[in-house]
Amino acid sequence: MIVYVRFNSSHGFPVELEEGASIAVLKEKVGMLQGVQPEQLRVIFAGRELLSDGTLQGYDLPEQxxxxxxxxxxxxxRCSDLALQHRLGRGVDSLTRLDLTSSRLPTTSTGLAVILETDDEQRAREEPEHTGPRPHSSFYVYCxxxxxAIQPGKLRVRCRACKQGTLTLSRGPSCWDDVLLPERIHGVCQSEGCLGGVAEFYLKCAAHPTSDDDTSVALDLIMPxxxxxxxIACTDIMSPVLVSQCPDRHVICLDCFHMYCVTRLxxxxxxxxxxxxYSLPCAAGCPDSLITELHHFRALGxxxxxxxxQYAAEECLLQMGGVLCPDDPMSAQQRFGMRGETCIRASTRHVKRCHHKTIYMTLSN
Structure with a gap:
């Protein structure tokens, strides 16, 4: 397999390794190429230092x-900081196997919306029911x-100051707020000359190799x-699903969510x-359940x-007191910011809006 190495934050270069190779072998190859002692090197991936006795497979490093x-x-x-971080890093959960679905679900519920329980005994008791492989990650993005399209995602982290992936975390995220909100988690940036210590999380599409700047929007309501x-709509068992943030955490499959959105549109x-x-609430009509990350509506196609x-822009304009040209067949493209402006193309003056319909009169000249 090919692994791209960025040595001291320089441009990446490919290193060919066996899939079961150890991190020690990777250090030896990089040390030989860079003319340094392998034991002096530190390998960092996804906010975590990779130890020499670990393997590429064990750390879930995909191809490229x-x-x-x-x-x-x-x-x-900073030796003392590095030593402390080395000890802390051993207890950091891998971002490649992180599951934050429980933070989008209620801690107690008796309804259909329970997808994942946080109680270890309950999870262990029901483990035999799942014969297929469990997903390594619970993240979905719009690529x-x-x-x-909506695709599985992979979570990555970088130093907020230098934007390099050389930050090792003091702890892993325990909920979506840790990922989406700034300055929630700290660490030690090991780029030379950087004193940054704040983690910045981002997501990438897991369906194909990505460059450093190829990031995707997190769809935090979609989960396996x-x-x-x-x-809740078709009663079929599908995966992934969208979990509304209503009190009952109603579950809807993506096909039904698409139909729900198109119908409402x-x-x-x-x-x-x-x-x-411009958003929608839970498909069951629950109050206070508007979807706040509007990229979920990319499920529309x-x-x-x-x-x-287009409708969102029109509604925003109408809410601000503007009007739309009723004579233009492409009326969505002919907008006016204030009442009383003249549409040269249609030779009309828009005077007011009543219940989302424009009242107008033709100009005499």
Missing amino acids: STVHVVLPPPGSG KSVCQ NVRDVPC NERQFIHHPDVG DEQYERYQ
Whole structure:
């Protein structure tokens, strides 16, 4: 397999290794190429130092992964920090196997919305029911650059100061807020000359190799259905599913979510919220359940999503007191910011809006 190595945050270069190779072998190859002693090198991947006796497979390094290899400067004043981080890093859970679904679910529930329970005994008791392989990660993203679809994602972390993946974490994320909100988790950046200590998490599409700057938006309400919960709409058991953030955490499969969104879009029943934007609540109509990350509506597909954006822009304009040109067949493209402006193309003056319909009169000249 090929692993890309960034030595002291330089440009990456490929290193060919056996899939079962140890981290010690990787250090030997990098040390030979860079003319340094392998035992002095530190290998960092996804916020964690990889120990020499571990293997590439054991650390879940996929094909064409990028790892950072650093050579701490001799006599560095941060030796005590590095030693502390080395001890802390041993207890950091791997980001490649992190599961944050429980943070989007209630701690206690008797309804269908329970997908994952946090109680270890309950999980162990029901483990034999699952005959297939468990997913390594619970993350989903919208991949805009290549797939243009909702895909499994992989979580990565970098130093907020230098933007390099050389930060080793003091602890791993325990909930989605740790990932989405800034300055929740700290660590030690091992890039030479960088004193940064704040973790910045981001997600990448797991369906194809990605460059350093090829990031994707996290869809935190979409998760694998590891407990085989039926969809609230079709009652089929599907995976992945979208879990609404209503009190009952209703579950809907992505096909039904797509149909729900298209139906509401056709009826122009999306809700314009001043803080959230153009959104929908739980499919069961639960209060206070608007989807706040609007990229979830990428499930509409490109054509319908363009219509969603058009309607969202129109609704925003109407909420601000603007009007749309009723004579233009492409009226969504002919907008006016204030009442009383003149549409040159249609030779009409828009005077007011009443119940989302424009009242206008033809100009005499």
